[in-house]
Amino acid sequence: MDFSFTEEDLEIRKNVSEFLQRELGPISKNIDNSGIPHDFILKAASQGIIAPVVSSKYNGSNLTFLQSAIIAEEISKVDTSMATSVYFLLDNAWPYIIEKYGNDSIKDELLYDVTSGKKFIGVASTEPSGGSDVAGIKTSGRVEKNRVIINGQKMYISGGMEAYKYGGGHLTLFRTSGTGHSGITMAYVPASALKIEKIENMGRMGISTCIMYYENTEIPDYYIIGDMNRGFYYSMDGFNHARIAVAAACNGLSEKILDLGIDYIKNRSAFGKKLMDFQSISFEAAELRTELEMTKLLTYKAAYLADKNSDELPVYSAMAKLRAPQLALKILKSVMMWYGAYGYTKDAGLERAARGIYSYLVGAEGALNIMKLIISKRIFS
Ligand SMILES: Cc1cc2nc3c(=O)[nH]c(=O)nc-3n(C[C@H](O)[C@H](O)[C@H](O)COP(=O)(O)OP(=O)(O)OC[C@H]3O[C@@H](n4cnc5c(N)ncnc54)[C@H](O)[C@@H]3O)c2cc1C
Incomplete structure (x- = not known):
């Protein structure tokens, strides 16, 4: 090792x-x-x-x-x-x-x-009826000659406006036969082929989150990714890899905020002492630093397993995605307390970071309970 x-x-x-x-x-x-x-x-x-x-x-x-x-x-x-x-x-x-x-x-x-940065590629899986149950998607597609015709709606899709404005589109899941996991196909759908509506989010607003409407939307059949009816499995492969970077992004934010907080408690005084000289604060910093190290190691292990093409990747990337956003929010809260009133200002930037992190708690790249589902399935299989 x-x-x-x-x-x-x-x-x-x-x-x-x-x-x-x-x-x-x-x-x-x-x-x-x-x-x-x-x-x-x-x-x-x-x-x-x-x-x-x-x-x-x-x-x-x-x-x-x-x-x-x-x-x-x-x-x-x-x-x-x-x-x-x-x-x-x-x-x-x-x-x-x-x-x-x-x-x-x-x-x-x-x-x-x-x-070269000219086209953005995202994923369009979630629908108005839900995102966790990917196998339950309702958007449908049929192949006619060398075209695919898609009907349905996707919801909470990141990067819709960017793809529309600058180029690119989304790997889109739609049902082509049967029910359940099999019978779902994945294809690239350019944003320019769609009607797209922006949703106003509470955070990470620098990238759009959108509703995408498929109304007899036609794409050439070579836009189908891999084999027909295998899209569910390709999407799980994509999510397993995306979750590593979700966790890594949360860890980067955690590290930045914790470093800022530690600098602050080294310099700020109360009752004639530096804040770091109160053990209730320095021990909290020690706990958070330890938890961050654990979460980073877990995330690096998930990345290592991806690079090894290991079948353990789904569990480890789910573990990293489960831990990292929760830790980031915990660190943000602690640092906000250390900052006192300054932490509550927009200038401190903690609220902006918290609003961004919440997207990973509620759902983006899979809800936390879904991460637990993946991990517990492995434990009890
Ligand atoms: C900012 C943002 C960007 C996003 N970008 C994209 C994107 O680019 N592409 C895309 O396809 N989707 C995107 N999503 C959607 C995201 O994938 C979904 O939010 C996520 O999959 C959860 O789906 P849902 O929100 O419909 O919640 P639901 O599936 O309705 O779940 C609601 C709640 O029930 C819980 N739950 C569901 N099933 C179970 C279960 N079996 N056991 C226990 N609890 C359960 C969930 O954990 C959740 O807390 C984005 C979401 C956000 C917030």
């Missing part, structure tokens, strides 16, 4: 961090209001950090999932609203699925544009 990062991993962290401090740092506080500037995405792509796990054949960086987790950590240290890390993690896991299961025509059509 080797707990050290490679030279390459360390270099990626350093270079990405420097790039983000320079290019994202000055604009990050405005991202909730003005969105992620497309210009930033193009610059990030030129650094090789958009869809970095895509292979060099499509001008990707051929990075490991561990390295993409390092990037997700660094992004949310700089944009604590979580919007940029969400853009990053979706546009990493789902192009990975295209490269893994898609045909050459769709790979050629999309992946060069994805790695």
Whole structure:
């Protein structure tokens, strides 16, 4: 067992961090209001950090999932609203699925544009009737000659507006036969083919969350990913990989906020002592630092298992996704208490981060109870 990062991993962290401090740092506080500037995405792509796990054949960086987790950590240290890390993690896991299961025509059509930042790829699974029960989706598709015709509605879909405005679309799940897990097909649906409506969220507002309407929407049949009726399984593969970066992004945010809090208690005084000299506070910092280390190790292990193509990945990525957002919220709360009234101000930025983290508690990339379902199924199988 080797707990050290490679030279390459360390270099990626350093270079990405420097790039983000320079290019994202000055604009990050405005991202909730003005969105992620497309210009930033193009610059990030030129650094090789958009869809970095895509292979060099499509001008990707051929990075490991561990390295993409390092990037997700660094992004949310700089944009604590979580919007940029969400853009990053979706546009990493789902192009990975295209490269893994898609045909050459769709790979050629999309992946060069994805790695250059020109097209965004997300996932459209959740429907108005629910998101946890993926096998229960109602959107339907039928193949006629060389076209697929889709009808239905998707809800709470990240990146709809960005894909519509700048290019790209979503790997979309729809029923093509039967009921349950089998009979669901996955296809790329360009946002330009759809009517899209934005939902007003409470946080991570720099990336849109949308309703997508499919009204006899037609796409060419080579947009189908892999085999017909296997879409459920491809989507689970995508979610297992996306959850690693969700956890890593939460850990990056946790680390940033905890570091800020520790700096604060080193300098702030009350009753003639530094706050860190009150054990009720320094012990809390010690507990949080320990929990963060545990959660980071768990997340790195999930990434390691992804890179090993291990069948243990679903359980470990679910464990990481279960722990990391809860810990981030716990750290935010503690640091807010240490800050006192300052913590309650918008200037402190803790409320912005908390609003972003809540998206991962309620559902994005799977609700917490669904993570528990995945883990408990493995325990009791
Ligand atoms: C900001 C944001 C962005 C999102 N982006 C996307 C996206 O890009 N693409 C996409 O497809 N979806 C997206 N989603 C939707 C997300 O995947 C769903 O929120 C999630 O899957 C849960 O579905 P639901 O919200 O419909 O809740 P439901 O499935 O209705 O569940 C409601 C509650 O019941 C619980 N529950 C459900 N089933 C069980 C069970 N068997 N046992 C115990 N408890 C259970 C859940 O844990 C949850 O607490 C996004 C959500 C958010 C908040």
